[in-house]
Amino acid sequence: EIVLTQSPATLSVSPGESATLSCRASQSVRSNLAWHQLKPGQAPRLLVYGASTRATGIPARFSGGGSGTDFTLTISSLQSEDFAVYYCQQYDTWPRSFTFGPGTKVDIK
Amino acid sequence: QVQLVESGGGVVQPGRSLRLSCAASGFTFSTYALHWVRQAPGKGLEWLALIALDGSNINYADSVKGRFTISRDNSKNTLYLQMNSLRAEDTAVYYCVREGGLEMGPVPPFDHWGQGTLVTVSS
Numbered sequence: 001e002i003v004l005t006q007s008p009a010t011l012s013v014s015p016g017e018s019a020t021l022s023c024r025a026s027q028s029v030r031s032n033l034a035w036h037q038l039k040p041g042q043a044p045r046l047l048v049y050g051a052s053t054r055a056t057g058i059p060a061r062f063s064g065g066g067s068g069t070d071f072t073l074t075i076s077s078l079q080s081e082d083f084a085v086y087y088c089q090q091y092d093t094w095p096r097s098f099t100f101g102p103g104t105k106v107d108i109k
Numbered sequence: 110q111v112q113l114v115e116s117g118g119g120v121v122q123p124g125r126s127l128r129l130s131c132a133a134s135g136f137t138f139s140t141y142a143l144h145w146v147r148q149a150p151g152k153g154l155e156w157l158a159l160i161a162l163d164g165s166n167i168n169y170a171d172s173v174k175g176r177f178t179i180s181r182d183n184s185k186n187t188l189y190l191q192m193n194s195l196r197a198e199d200t201a202v203y204y205c206v207r208e209g210g211l212e213m214g215p216v217p218p219f220d221h222w223g224q225g226t227l228v229t230v231s232s
Contacts, residue, residue, distance in 0.1 A: 032216050032218075034218040034219065036154075036219070036222075038148075038154075041224075042224065043113075043204075043221075043222045043223055043224045043225070044154075044204065044222040045222070046218060046219060046220050046221070046222075049209070049213060049214070049217075049218035049220070050213070050214055050218070053213075055220065087153065087154055089154070089218075089219070091216060091217075091218055091219070092216065095168060096159055096168055097156065097168065097170065098144075098156040098159075098219075099156065100153055100154040100155070100156070101153070102153045103153050103154075
């Protein structure tokens, strides 16, 4: 099973600042890595897939990078609505199974 | 727009069964693979099961294999999760998730989520 680790566990950021979240896979997942945003009481939202492609309707301040085992999600100029928990997810395994990282909580400094 | 609405959650005793439903709208249901994912209180996300667009391919996480059954009714635009022999550790919010189409690449990601339904297993 592919294990994903995320760092840091919590990131305290002031509005307007940028934040960089990391995700590391225990083995290569090529570019089959997505980032999802979770807020309490809301449906989770896909932000980035294919490691670096923004999903439809996602603002340009969200950018993903990396391939293989090391990935990043950068949020530039954080807005109030960006304070949430972010999960990376790999979807590379065959037979198909899927794993998530433990999440990074981005909260207000 | 794409909508996925889960229902069927509630409080159930250990060892009992529960069936979750997910009503879909806003897209051609029969042309997308679907998944169930859960989040236990204070924990992260856990993928549970996948069903191909015509139900021909199904796969489960080891944690629920043999106890949970995923199915779909393309005539009703509805996804199901039959959960048997429930345990306290099955307490979680259960999400219905759509897998994207091939326009998102040869290996599509999860692209739309429902808001979830809470299942509490407790005596």
